[in-house]
Amino acid sequence: MDAHEPTPGAFELFAAGVAEGGRQAYTEYRGSMEIRARLAPRLAAFTSCPVDAENGLIITPGTQGALFLAVAATVSRGDKVAIVQPDYFANRKLVEFFEGEMLPVQLSYEEADEGRAGLNLGQLEEAFRAGARVFLFSNPNNPAGVVYSAIEINEIAALAGRYGATVIVDQLYSRLTYMDVTYTHLRAAAVDAENVVTIMGPSKTESLSGYRLGVAFGSTTIIARMEKLQAIVSLRAAGYAQAVLRSWFDEPAGWMAERIRAHQAIRDDLVSQFRRIEGCNARLPQAGSYLFPRLPRLRIAPGQFVKALRLQAGIIVTPGTEFSPHTAASVRLNFSQDHAASVAAVERLAALVERYRA
Amino acid sequence: MDAHEPTPGAFELFAAGVAEGGRQAYTEYRGSMEIRARLAPRLAAFTSCPVDAENGLIITPGTQGALFLAVAATVSRGDKVAIVQPDYFANRKLVEFFEGEMLPVQLSYEEADEGRAGLNLGQLEEAFRAGARVFLFSNPNNPAGVVYSAIEINEIAALAGRYGATVIVDQLYSRLTYMDVTYTHLRAAAVDAENVVTIMGPSKTESLSGYRLGVAFGSTTIIARMEKLQAIVSLRAAGYAQAVLRSWFDEPAGWMAERIRAHQAIRDDLVSQFRRIEGCNARLPQAGSYLFPRLPRLRIAPGQFVKALRLQAGIIVTPGTEFSPHTAASVRLNFSQDHAASVAAVERLAALVERYRA
Numbered sequence: 127m128d129a130h131e132p133t134p135g136a137f138e139l140f141a142a143g144v145a146e147g148g149r150q151a152y153t154e155y156r157g158s159m160e161i162r163a164r165l166a167p168r169l170a171a172f173t174s175c176p177v178d179a180e181n182g183l184i185i186t187p188g189t190q191g192a193l194f195l196a197v198a199a200t201v202s203r204g205d206k207v208a209i210v211q212p213d214y215f216a217n218r219k220l221v222e223f224f225e226g227e228m229l230p231v232q233l234s235y236e237e238a239d240e241g242r243a244g245l246n247l248g249q250l251e252e253a254f255r256a257g258a259r260v261f262l263f264s265n266p267n268n269p270a271g272v273v274y275s276a277i278e279i280n281e282i283a284a285l286a287g288r289y290g291a292t293v294i295v296d297q298l299y300s301r302l303t304y305m306d307v308t309y310t311h312l313r314a315a316a317v318d319a320e321n322v323v324t325i326m327g328p329s330k331t332e333s334l335s336g337y338r339l340g341v342a343f344g345s346t347t348i349i350a351r352m353e354k355l356q357a358i359v360s361l362r363a364a365g366y367a368q369a370v371l372r373s374w375f376d377e378p379a380g381w382m383a384e385r386i387r388a389h390q391a392i393r394d395d396l397v398s399q400f401r402r403i404e405g406c407n408a409r410l411p412q413a414g415s416y417l418f419p420r421l422p423r424l425r426i427a428p429g430q431f432v433k434a435l436r437l438q439a440g441i442i443v444t445p446g447t448e449f450s451p452h453t454a455a456s457v458r459l460n461f462s463q464d465h466a467a468s469v470a471a472v473e474r475l476a477a478l479v480e481r482y483r484a
Numbered sequence: 485m486d487a488h489e490p491t492p493g494a495f496e497l498f499a500a501g502v503a504e505g506g507r508q509a510y511t512e513y514r515g516s517m518e519i520r521a522r523l524a525p526r527l528a529a530f531t532s533c534p535v536d537a538e539n540g541l542i543i544t545p546g547t548q549g550a551l552f553l554a555v556a557a558t559v560s561r562g563d564k565v566a567i568v569q570p571d572y573f574a575n576r577k578l579v580e581f582f583e584g585e586m587l588p589v590q591l592s593y594e595e596a597d598e599g600r601a602g603l604n605l606g607q608l609e610e611a612f613r614a615g616a617r618v619f620l621f622s623n624p625n626n627p628a629g630v631v632y633s634a635i636e637i638n639e640i641a642a643l644a645g646r647y648g649a650t651v652i653v654d655q656l657y658s659r660l661t662y663m664d665v666t667y668t669h670l671r672a673a674a675v676d677a678e679n680v681v682t683i684m685g686p687s688k689t690e691s692l693s694g695y696r697l698g699v700a701f702g703s704t705t706i707i708a709r710m711e712k713l714q715a716i717v718s719l720r721a722a723g724y725a726q727a728v729l730r731s732w733f734d735e736p737a738g739w740m741a742e743r744i745r746a747h748q749a750i751r752d753d754l755v756s757q758f759r760r761i762e763g764c765n766a767r768l769p770q771a772g773s774y775l776f777p778r779l780p781r782l783r784i785a786p787g788q789f790v791k792a793l794r795l796q797a798g799i800i801v802t803p804g805t806e807f808s809p810h811t812a813a814s815v816r817l818n819f820s821q822d823h824a825a826s827v828a829a830v831e832r833l834a835a836l837v838e839r840y841r842a
Contacts, residue, residue, distance in 0.1 A: 128505040137502050144495050144694065147486040151694030187545050187696070191718040203561075219716050336502065336509030338545070338696075338722035358577050360549040364696035364722050 129464040130385065132333040133377050136370045140337070143369025151365040156353040157185025157341075158368050168375035169343055172301075173311040173324065181346040184353055185363045185371065189298050189327035189340035192352075193220060195359065196294045196323050196342055199351035200260050201226040208253035208261040210245065212418070212449030212456075213268050214296060221262070229253040231261075232452075235270040235409055236420065243272040247281050254289035261291055265312075267298040269418040269449045269458040271411025279310040287317025292348070294323045299414035301382065302331040304390045307412045313344055320345045328374050330415070330462070331385065337367040389415055392461050392468050399472045403479055415462035418446070420455045423484040428454045431482060439474040487822040488743065490691040491735050494728045498695070501727025509723040514711040515543025515699075516726050526733035527701055530659075531669040531682065539704040542711055543721045543729065547656050547685035547698035550710075551578060553717065554652045554681045554700055557709035558618050559584040566611035566619040568603065570776070570807030570814075571626050572654060579620070587611040589619075590810075593628040593767055594778065601630040605639050612647035619649055623670070625656040627776040627807045627816040629769025637668040645675025650706070652681045657772035659740065660689040662748045665770045671702055678703045686732050688773070688820070689743065695725040747773055750823050757830045761837055773820035776804070778813050781842040786812045789840060797832040 143150040150158070159180070166179035177183055186192040193216065201207055203225040209217050211230045221228050231249045238244030243265070250261065261282070265274045274282075286293045295312045303309050316322045327340030340363075342352060356362065393410070396417055400408035405422030424431055428445060435441040435457075446456035461468050501508040508516070517538070524537035535541055544550040551574065559565055561583040567575050569588045579586050589607045596602030601623070608619065619640070623632045632640070644651045653670045661667050674680045685698030698721075700710060714720065751768070754775055758766035763780030782789055786803060793799040793815075804814035819826050 137499070140498075140502075141495070144498075147694075187718040187722070190716070194717045216716050223713075223716060336505075336722060336724035338718070338720070338725075355581075358548070358574050358581060359552045360545040360696070360718055362696070364545070364694060364725055366694035367696075367722055367725070 128333065130333050130388070130462055133328070133373060133381065135373050136334055136337070139370045139372050140366055143366040146369070150369055153362055153365050153368060155357045155362050156183070156349070157363060158365070161185065161368055161371050165341065165371060165374065169326070169341070172375060173313050175311065175314040175319065177343050178346060182349055183341060183343040184349050184356065185368055186340045186342060186356065187360055187363045188329060188338045189296065189325050190216065191338070191360065191363070192325045192327070192340040192342040193217070193294070193296060195352040195355050196325065196348065197221065197224055197262065198355050199348050200292050200294065205260065206253070206256060206258040208250060208258040210263045210268065211451070212270070212446070212453045214264045215448040217262050217264070229256060229258050233268065233272070235272045236407055240410070241275055243274040243278055245274065245278050245282070247278065247285070250282065251285050254285055254291055259291055260294065261286060262294045262296075264296040264298070266300060266303070266413035267296050269416055269446075269453070269456070270409055271414040271416045271418070272409065273303060273307055273309055273412040276308065276310040279312050280315050283312060283315035283317055286321060290321070292321045292323070292345070294325065296325045298325070298327060299330055300326065302386055302389060302415065303413040304386065304393065309413070320347060323348050328371070332374070332377075334370060337364070337370050339363055339367055339371060388465070389462065392463070392465050393417070395465070395469050396459075396461055396472050399469065399476060403476050406479070415460055417459045417461055418453070418456050420453070421457065421479060424479070424482040425484050426482050431478070432457060434478060434482070435475060439471070439478055441471050441475055486691065488691050488746070488820055491686070491731060491739065493731050494692055494695070497728045497730050498724055501724040504727070508727055511720055511723050511726060513715045513720050514541070514707070515721060516723070519543065519726055519729050523699065523729060523732065527684070527699070530733060531671050533669065533672040533677065535701050536704060540707055541699060541701040542707050542714065543726055544698045544700060544714065545718055545721045546687060546696045547654065547683050548574065549696070549718065549721070550683045550685070550698040550700040551575070551652070551654060553710040553713050554683065554706065555579065555582055555620065556713050557706050558650050558652065563618065564611070564614060564616040566608060566616040568621045568626065569809070570628070570804070570811045572622045573806040575620050575622070587614060587616050591626065591630070593630045594765055598768070599633055601632040601636055603632065603636050603640070605636065605643070608640065609643050612643055612649055617649055618652065619644060620652045622654040622656070624658060624661070624769075624771035625654050627774055627804075627811075627814070628767055629772040629774045629776070630767065631661060631665050631667055631770040634666065634668040637670050638673050641670060641673035641675055644679060648679070650679045650681070650703070652683065654683045656683070656685060657688055658684065660744055660747060660773065661771040662744065662751065662769075667771070678705060681706050686729070690732070690735075692728060695722070695728050697721055697725055697729060746823070747820065750819050750821070750826050751775070753823070753827050754817075754819055754830050757827065757834060761834050764837070773818055775817045775819055776811070776814050778811070779815065779837060782837070782840040783842050784840050789836070790815060792836060792840070793833060797829070797836055799829050799833055
């Protein structure tokens with residue numbers, strides 16, 4: 127029914143969790159110790175940095191749940207928080223909810239050469255110098271799907287270390303990286319591992335969103351605070367669903383490679399289509415399933431065009447203004463769909479661009 | 485494996501939800517409209533008051549998730565909030581998290597006659613007069629399992645109406661009421677239905693805790709705010725798990741009656757046991773599966789006795805201080821366990837009381 131199926135065996139693990147009954151339903155608030163013990167070495171291997179199963183890892187209801195708790199545990203009223211523009215739109219809303227003060231740092235993903243995401247590191251240092259205590263960013267779950275280079279990650283780590291700042295890095299989609307892309311994990315580069323929280327989850331790449339699972343790992347101090355908060359926010363990730371994590375990072379041989387191949391093929395076709403639209407700028411996403419093309423000048427306002435896409439072409443996109451005040455001319459598409467249907471959708475989009483071209 | 489099994493068919497509904505795929509995984513943030521449309525008339529019938537499926541109902545990750553969002557949507561820094569002593573311990577922590585100011589209202593459940601919960605209504609009015617904008621209480625999910633009488637509920641509704649206050653009522657366990665108990669729903673008595681949010685969920689009575697499901701319903705304004713917050717707190721209750729709600733309030737004939745009968749039998753035996761302990765005061769719970777006996781004077785401090793229960797008798801209880809500063813001599817037990825094992829546990833508890841009696 128869906129274009130990209132959940133990882134094989136997920137449902138069977140859930141069913142086994144149900145069969146375990148109360149023991150699986152009522153885990154610790156930070157999640158089942160047995161499951162954390164299984165995940166910790168896998169997350170350590172993936173990120174090239176040790177993970178403390180007992181004190182440095184929490185299971186949450188989705189990565190959104192992890193993000194909320196991580197920000198709640200680190201940001202108080204009036205705290206300065208550096209966030210990237212453009213980035214995942216909820217980051218801004220989380221800082222607003224906790225009454226933090228946002229210090230934007232630009233990601234010049236269009237101008238940067240292919241080997242860099244384009245983060246303005248000078249601006250990041252200015253933010254730290256101005257008192258930012260927390261830096262929150264997504265790699266590669268930003269709208270353009272760009273992967274931060276080793277140089278950028280090492281510099282973020284060095285700056286955070288120098289200014290004693292905490293970094294929360296949302297690594298959703300970091301397993302879905304395309305050919306020839308090197309992904310550098312911030313936590314492995316950190317000066318002080320206690321100042322880094324890494325967030326991941328199996329909702330997107332692994333298509334397990336229906337179970338609502340995420341994890342945060344790293345700083346034992348922050349994870350401890352997150353667990354205390356989870357006790358009043360939602361108690362725990364659904365106990366039965368936690369059982370599904372037993373197979374995370376342990377998928378059948380070749381499964382992840384095939385998932386990446388399928389997405390890369392869609393990405394390549396769609397980017398070619400966008401590049402054929404005159405005046406359209408589409409950077410090649412290096413990971414994930416988002417495309418963030420900047421459209422040519424149109425006769426109608428961006429918001430109206432997004433509406434026209436939905437009503438006239440049956441295409442749902444997220445307006446660029448959700449990610450940054452500077453990306454109103456862009457739209458974000460999620461191409462984790464059926465390949466042929468995605469190509470057909472972008473054809474309809476291209477026709478609509480011509481209809482409304484200025 | 486567990487003493488009280490989940491409602492029949494729950495797992496099959498979950499499995500059907502998984503088979504539906506992305507449509508069931510990615511519901512609206514407030515939960516699947518189709519499922520809300522099924523639940524609304526059942527919740528309306530149960531509470532004797534209409535429920536607006538589209539605008540007046542949200543599905544949350546457990547009742548804890550609903551409580552968090554309801555308090556988040558109504559309490560800001562410095563707001564005065566009336567809460568009951570003793571009551572569910574997280575209520576206090578939620579008000580603290582949002583930096584509200586607590587105005588305690590005493591529940592004299594030991595002194596009240598059997599027909600009343602014992603809420604000090606004069607104190608509640610004083611709290612409203614002092615500026616409390618929100619009143620948060622649990623009926624019957626308070627440690628003593630007392631059910632608020634019709635007189636008390638009507639007076640709470642009248643006072644809230646007179647002072648324009650919002651009432652959040654946690655009705656977890658309100659389906660598990662014992663013989664001859666009349667349960668009055670606050671929302672049916674409300675002067676202004678827009679000022680009441682009712683919270684329920686199938687985790688306890690229906691033993692579905694492993695799925696993490698709850699609902700909040702009533703005020704359309706507050707529910708709308710709760711949904712906006714849910715989008716940044718956890719996105720939604722797990723989509724597949726929502727499917728389990730299709731059978732909620734639609735259990736096989738006789739199933740709920742049998743669940744109540746089984747719990748009432750345990751309750752009766754345990755209360756008799758506690759009443760045989762000299763100097764022990766145990767009010768008969770009218771609903772739910774909690775017992776909150778006040779123990780006789782002991783030679784050791786209450787915290788030490790709770791520890792002794794765990795280490796010497798293998799009994800886990802929640803210390804009375806979690807619920808109110810005035811109930812240090814009480815302990816809360818959850819008797820939703822195997823009947824014979826529960827009786828044996830209270831025998832061991834009684835022996836330990838004798839060992840440490842002052």
